[in-house]
Amino acid sequence: DYTGFLDTHHADKLLKEYQQRECVDLEQMMSESFAGEDGNEKYEKSEVKSWDHTFHKFMKRISVCPEQILRYSWDGHPLFITSPPADLDQRVPACSNCGSSRVFEFQLMPTLVSMLQSDSDLSVEFGTVIVYTCERSCWPTNHQTPLEEFIFVQEDPDQRLFK
16 A cells, blocks of 8 residues: 655665765675674564564554544444454444444544543553444434444553553
């Protein structure tokens, strides 16, 4: 989705100018430092673990606008922070008012957590909150109170490190 978003042409040009001016070959220096000889550590590219693919996709997608606090896409697709349960579609109940299916409408992003303030010691932590609403957007006539919708909360993956 973001191919060509980051233009590195200028940075590449500056790097080449630096190498010529300083008479250094960075590629050679890098390959020597990663060779594993003379006590140097050898690094290799590791593949993303299967449980990290969803988080990697999440971070890549929000990196374009990391300060976003809400993603809206009625009848679209949520952006999960961790792999969702395989049966999530079956867990989303039908509308309690008209019986229609519920669809994804919006989600609250983790950036919102740092903006929430409370007068009490109450702490709110989440990875993302995904909201499903009635596909018919039903609303009974003369109804003054909000209808109940369905939310799915994914915890912040880092929270397990602090428990």
